[in-house]
Amino acid sequence: MAGNTVARPDNALWTTTRAARELGLKRPELELALGLGRVRSVPDPSGPGRRITRAEIDRLRSENGFPEALRESVRAVAAPTGATLMDVPAVRLSRLARLGLLVPVSFYFSRYGALVWLYLAEELRQFAADEKNAPYLKGRLPEGLRGQERTGLDLRARNWRGRHLGFLLRQVGDDAWAQTAALASFLDPALVSDLVQDPYEQAHLGRLRPLPPVRVSASRTADLVTRITTASDPDEIDWLRTDLAQALTEARAQHPAPRPEPRTPQLHHPPHPAEATHPTQVARPTRPTRPARPAQAAQASPAPDGTPPHRSPVSEPDCNRPAVPTPRGGSRESRGLLGWLRRRS
Known part of the structure; x- marks a missing residue:
């Protein structure tokens, strides 16, 4: 069913895991093959890792003695x-x-x-x-x-450092900052801080720092890995510092280390007189003053000559006069007057 076969492009990028499976290698063997240059890789466009093209896989498969010859070489x-x-x-x-x-x-x-x-x-x-x-x-x-x-x-550790540095520089290619990070990974952090004093450059080198060559599961092992991967001889430290300074200069010329974008200050304009009220505060409408009743207005306003206003007896009943019960029928005024005449007689 050749008509249904989907042709894969030669520039298709494969991960190292898939490339190892296609080449019949274990993951450590493929890493060693990449370091030795037996397998060529390209930068990963989506991240800091490496990828292997399908064309490279096809090239290795076409060599004589594949896969035994490739496996024996690593x-x-x-x-x-x-x-x-x-x-x-x-x-x-x-x-x-x-x-x-x-x-x-x-x-x-x-x-x-x-x-x-x-x-x-x-x-x-x-x-x-x-x-x-x-x-x-x-x-x-x-x-x-x-x-x-x-x-x-x-000299086993020192010779391994020199060889492994060559592996790292071969894999990172022309990325000057990655080359600088590879050199810095073999120096004591205090020495690196003396040469790279900018905090943003230090952070960028930390992100590009290569992973440890082995997995560390114990503190004793971690200390030993640190001693193996860190230069200790004075002459080795000197040439690493010299190469690091040169690589740092080339990296800065290639492009500066990433920095946070400066914040643009916000300009505050004075509010328009019609919009002086804060937008989150709703202005309450002024409560209209209820007009005073005529009787209340007369009581509240003083006379023209300054005498206090006259209070109507109806408005404030006499509290000392006993209350007269109101008989059924007739008005209160008439029943009160008759009672008063009776008491007079």
Whole structure:
């Protein structure tokens, strides 16, 4: 049913999870392949991550020996397995790694909390196959190396930092701020604050800071990861500071760090006389004064000569006169007058 097949564009972007599934790799193997440049990625247009195009997946699938060849090129092994590949004791491999002749590619912590360094199997085989490295594989090490070994030299963490920094810079591409954040991630935060004093630039670098290379589940493990990922040698700190200052200058020239937009002050105009009342306050209408009744007005107004107004006896009845019951029938005035005449007679 070729007519019903929907063709996928070559520039379709896939997540790293889907790309690992399509390439037959585990997630750590794909991350290592991205760092080594075996798998090419592009920036994610919707976020800070990376994406793999379908064209890149098709390119890798068309190579000879896929997927075994790709999987073997990113195979990382611990010291015992690596020593078997090199046909040397595991202790000899660890000694060569401490002296800087072999560079770890990653590390992890065992379930007992022990630090385990990993090496590329492909690089171990190449080191063992090179005839110039024969003095390091059999017999006693040269005197110069044995002298360094007696001082307790261990370059595994430093060499891993240099290699991992290359991985990070390769993945971020031309983003100058992301490159600056990658360099800053290997320095003590106090040293970074001395170089980057702007708080908005510090916040931007914090957002772009790479994730830790391993998951941290205990405080002891976290302290050890911090020591591994932070530069400690004075010369290493010096060249990291120099590179950070240069990268910061280039990042500022590329574009400034994001800053909050300044707030525009609101201009308050005086209200119009007709709109002086606050809009949330409704002006109450003035209650009209009820006109006084004529009798009340006459009582309230004084005479022209200033004498107090005359009070009508009807308006205020005499409280000292006893009340006369009103007989049934007739008016109150007539019944009161007859009673008074009777009392007179």
